[in-house]
Amino acid sequence: MLENVQPAPPDAILGLTEAFRNDPNPEKINLGVGVYCDENGKTPVLGSVKQAERRILETETAKSYLPIDGNKDYAARVQALLFGAGSEIIAARRAATSQTPGGTGALRVAADFIHKAFPGATVWLSQPTWPNHPQILAAAGVPAKSYPYFDPATNALDFAAMKAALQEVSAGDVVLLHGCCHNPSGVDPSPEQWSEIGRLLVERGAIPLIDFAYQGFGLGLEEDAAGLRALLAVCPEMLIASSFSKNFGLYGERVGALTVLAQDAEAAARVQSQIKSVIRANYSNPPMHGAAIVATILGDEALREQWEGELAAMRDRINGMRRAFVETLAAKGVSRDFSFITRQLGMFSFSGLEKEQIERLRRDYSIYILGSGRINVAGITPSNIDRLCSAIGAVL
Numbered sequence: 001m002l003e004n005v006q007p008a009p010p011d012a013i014l015g016l017t018e019a020f021r022n023d024p025n026p027e028k029i030n031l032g033v034g035v036y037c038d039e040n041g042k043t044p045v046l047g048s049v050k051q052a053e054r055r056i057l058e059t060e061t062a063k064s065y066l067p068i069d070g071n072k073d074y075a076a077r078v079q080a081l082l083f084g085a086g087s088e089i090i091a092a093r094r095a096a097t098s099q100t101p102g103g104t105g106a107l108r109v110a111a112d113f114i115h116k117a118f119p120g121a122t123v124w125l126s127q128p129t130w131p132n133h134p135q136i137l138a139a140a141g142v143p144a145k146s147y148p149y150f151d152p153a154t155n156a157l158d159f160a161a162m163k164a165a166l167q168e169v170s171a172g173d174v175v176l177l178h179g180c181c182h183n184p185s186g187v188d189p190s191p192e193q194w195s196e197i198g199r200l201l202v203e204r205g206a207i208p209l210i211d212f213a214y215q216g217f218g219l220g221l222e223e224d225a226a227g228l229r230a231l232l233a234v235c236p237e238m239l240i241a242s243s244f245s246k247n248f249g250l251y252g253e254r255v256g257a258l259t260v261l262a263q264d265a266e267a268a269a270r271v272q273s274q275i276k277s278v279i280r281a282n283y284s285n286p287p288m289h290g291a292a293i294v295a296t297i298l299g300d301e302a303l304r305e306q307w308e309g310e311l312a313a314m315r316d317r318i319n320g321m322r323r324a325f326v327e328t329l330a331a332k333g334v335s336r337d338f339s340f341i342t343r344q345l346g347m348f349s350f351s352g353l354e355k356e357q358i359e360r361l362r363r364d365y366s367i368y369i370l371g372s373g374r375i376n377v378a379g380i381t382p383s384n385i386d387r388l389c390s391a392i393g394a395v396l
């Protein structure tokens with residue numbers, strides 16, 4: 001049987017990383033991969049994470065299974081990050097949180113739950129979106145459709161087209177929205193637009209699924225939750241997939257969460273029982289270590305302060321590189337206006353570079369950018385920015 005299995009196509013993002021790794025050029029630059037890099041091009045382990053791990057190592061007494069929905073302290077801390085510590089939602093127990101293996105795990109559990117509970121539902125995805133979104137939905141057997149989002153002519157949100165498409169959403173559908181720092185475009189709705197989106201979904205009888213993978217990478221922990229909070233004010237029900245891969249630098253530890261918000265505590269508990277049955281048949285229960293780190297940091301005042309400082313440093317570095325990138329291109333006499341890069345948020349931006357230019361950057365300069373033109377701004381450093389901007393000037 002196995003003799004006849006054909007190879008699957010390589011993953012576009014991971015394939016590019018492989019090509020980068022094999023490139024012998026010592027001056028190669030990787031703007032393809034989706035991880036944060038510091039000014040030395042390294043993905044650091046945060047000091048707060050190391051401290052928390054030391055504490056866990058000293059105090060841990062068991063390696064036994066976690067409950068199906070994971071670490072309870074972690075779940076409570078995740079809800080405080082999402083809703084704000086004093087939120088009425090938490091007091092009313094309207095939300096239930098499951099610890100999941102990464103944000104991807106949360107999205108897959110959400111997709112399996114949607115498939116089981118709402119077999120007629122379509123999930124709507126922004127055009128463009130993170131390429132794993134359609135793959136996860138397809139794997140779970142959930143139909144997907146797209147709504148317009150990014151306008152390449154203005155390098156901004158095409159809100160009129162987005163709203164027009166969302167008018168077509170059927171009752172019982174699910175609309176996936178990036179909570180902040182949209183991947184791949186770096187373009188987010190304003191708080192007023194978020195409220196309008198929420199009202200539109202309520203009118204249509206649809207619920208939002210928020211993919212929240214970059215809280216704290218745009219403007220700040222609370223600031224980046226503004227869109228979610230605006231939606232909460234109008235939408236009584238939603239699903240939220242959190243990832244702590246980026247904001248805690250815990251990529252390989254696989255730390256995420258799926259939170260369901262229902263109209264009351266009883267409905268939240270019923271939904272949670274369904275989610276637990278989905279998880280049980282998938283990975284049974286989540287891995288301990290990463291969530292223990294997050295719960296330890298968020299539950300300790302000094303560690304939390306340290307983490308918030310480290311998160312701010314990552315955010316400030318990215319935003320600083322956005323400004324430096326635009327300034328350096330201009331200083332090199334590049335006439336195209338790249339100022340939109342400074343208006344975008346998070347790790348990614350659409351550069352607007354075309355296929356042929358991207359190919360030349362790779363072939364002639366060992367600069368790796370995704371075929372879509374998405375760049376990881378965190379891959380730009382003070383030591384590679386000059387070479388990068390000269391090469392972009394040359395291919396333009």
Ligand SMILES: Cc1ncc(COP(=O)(O)O)c(C=O)c1O
Pocket residue numbers: 034101102103104105130178183211213243244245251255256
């Ligand atoms: C938009 C988006 N959602 C979800 C994820 C999931 O991240 P992870 O599964 O590594 O936590 C990512 C990671 O790149 C992402 O960019």
